[in-house]
Amino acid sequence: MxxxxxxxxxxxxxxxxxxxxxxxxxxxxxxxxxxxxxxxxxxxxxxxxTKEDIVASLFEDFRAEGEELLEWARGQQPNPASRREFVRRYAEIIEGPGKEMLRFMQVNEPAVRELKAASDLRERMRSYAEFMVDEKADLPDQIRARLAILTLHMTHFAMRDTAFSEDELHAAALEVALGLVPGDRPGPPAE
The missing domain is CATH 1.10.10.60 (Homeodomain-like)
Structure with missing residues (x-):
């Protein structure tokens, strides 16, 4: 039953x-x-x-997946390799349980702002950023760290009017996100 x-x-x-x-x-x-x-x-x-109860249950599933990821991160030494793995694992969440939730959030952005579950998600995003970059990092690296995660969120929305498949978009978004991981880029060219 x-x-x-x-x-x-x-x-x-x-x-x-x-x-x-x-x-x-x-x-x-x-x-x-x-x-x-x-x-x-x-x-x-x-x-x-209520409708909010339905959405809250979806946010809860997404939150639980995110909590598992943060639990994993807490056991890691923050460095470029563990941060890349964090991005890969988050991409799996986005492609799995979080996929429909993110679509809902993108299509219904004004309504989402009013839901309590959305404020919890903003707090989770802050926790992700704390793992992705040292708080003493320069501003460009802090931005890159947050954009790595947001790239996974926004690619399907930003590219929705293109002919690329969801799989192609997901793979490309992951490639871009991994390239944004702080400390993972080559330095400026030698003069």
């Missing part, structure tokens, strides 16, 4: 994300989600009382 309940929750979340992408978060009602699922509103309420 627990398996079936979990499947229903996943279907609800998936359909909600589809509708949020099609119509926007604000314009989508629980009734529309229930209709798309072909269930009663009461059946939907059994799993989620």
């Amino acid at each position: 627990a398996r079936r309940r979990g499947d229903t929750r996943e279907r609800i979340r998936s359909v909600a994300l589809e509708l949020f992408a099609e119509q926007g978060y604000e314009k989508t009602s629980l009734r529309e989600i229930a209709e798309r699922l072909e269930v009663t509103k009461a059946a939907l309420y059994y799993h989620f009382k």
Whole structure:
């Protein structure tokens, strides 16, 4: 029975994300989600009382993956190699459990700002930046460290009007992100 309940929750979340992408978060009602699922509103309420509850559950999954990554990072010596591995692992999250969540956030950015779960995500991003670069690093390296992570977030959005496949975009974004890891670039050319 627990398996079936979990499947229903996943279907609800998936359909909600589809509708949020099609119509926007604000314009989508629980009734529309229930209709798309072909269930009663009461059946939907059994799993989620509000749209925000649905989104909060998605953020929670994304948060849990991020917490596992931070736990790994806490056991590492921060250096270019461990930071590159951090970026690779984060890219896996973005391509896996975080993929739909990021799409939701990009399409519904104004609504996301109002959700409590979004402020938690901003705090997590700060924690990622702390691992990615020493706080005493110069400003360009601090920017590079944050852009390494943001590159993984924004590439699909920034390149959505191109003919590249999602796999091509993901691979290219990872390549760019890895190139931004502080301390991982060759120095200026010798004169």
